[in-house]
Amino acid sequence: MxxxxxxxxxxxxxxxxxxxxxxxxxxxxxxxxxxxxxxxxxxxxxxxxxxxxxxxxxxxxxxxxxxxxxxxxxxxxxxxxxxxxxxxxxxxxxxxxxxxxxxxxxxxxxxxxxxxxxxxxxxxxxxxxxxxxxxxxxxxxxxxxxxxxxxxxxxxxxxxxxxxxxxxxxxxxxxxxxxSLPEKALASFSKREIQILKLIAEGLSNSEIAEKLFIATITVKKHRQNILEKTDCKNITQLINQCTLQGLI
Structure with missing residues (x-):
């Protein structure tokens, strides 16, 4: 096979x-x-x-x-x-x-x-x-x-x-x-990125996400940027719409 x-x-x-x-x-x-x-x-x-x-x-x-x-x-x-x-x-x-x-x-x-x-x-x-x-x-x-x-x-x-x-x-x-099925995004999201993605969808700010996950705000910003790059999305609104359609959030 x-x-x-x-x-x-x-x-x-x-x-x-x-x-x-x-x-x-x-x-x-x-x-x-x-x-x-x-x-x-x-x-x-x-x-x-x-x-x-x-x-x-x-x-x-x-x-x-x-x-x-x-x-x-x-x-x-x-x-x-x-x-x-x-x-x-x-x-x-x-x-x-x-x-x-x-x-x-x-x-x-x-x-x-x-x-x-x-x-x-x-x-x-x-x-x-x-x-x-x-x-x-x-x-x-x-x-x-x-x-x-x-x-x-x-x-x-x-x-x-x-x-x-x-x-x-x-x-x-x-x-x-x-x-749509952005294959590389589905294959490459880390567990932490999924956590942050769901919190973004809930409307939390970078500082609120950092506090909730006990990480630095700059780390949240880096994860947000990585997520946008992986999905080829230009902004958070497009990201949330795309990931909602895929059932990720």
Missing amino acids: TTDLQKLHNIWLETRAHQNTDYPMIGFDNLTNAVISTGPFYYYVIDFYDMSLSHVNGDIEGIHGLDPAVVTFNDILLTIHPDDVDFVANAESFINRFFRERIATEKLLSYKMNYSFRSRMKNGEYVLLNHQAIMLSIDTDGRSGKSLNIHTRIDHMSSLNTRKISLIGLNGEPSFLNM
Whole structure:
């Protein structure tokens, strides 16, 4: 397994269910018809407990050239463009953190995850796919069980990946649309910077933050500057807006 794919697996290993989970009997064709984008598509159910696949739609063969009877999750992951694997890993990590910090456990099954990436077709060409996923089951600790994943060709609509993530609320839940993913910022915030970021969002001044954290005011100023540089934000207002969308605060 490549290093990039191992990064993806590590994310799911951290959040997968600790025991096998069941889901209600559903009509997958009816469900996918309600959520897919316009274009050729296929779907499958991934069980994060053991990374096994079920209900693999036969159209995966026409799109990727993969036999639905024997295809594995790694086979599908290997179709992702090498330059997009890191984005997919960061998107999955972001979604897991957003759900953990912003969405109540009992609401997790009422969201559709959505983002796009380039993927290799049967003829070897890379085109833009839209990835949609709906969690079908979670374990008693709220960890990922089974998920319905739907991949739709959207290259007839666009060849440019906006690298936006949307979490679409179902059953009346609120949606979080077109969220940006500044990958370097997500990867490089220290624990202290997160503390300071949250206190900034609460409206505390540098001196108030310094007093609360028992550090020097000049240290707080340095952390603020580092945070702005890491996020490419011009001011605190832009910083707070961006980090709120990402679920960091």
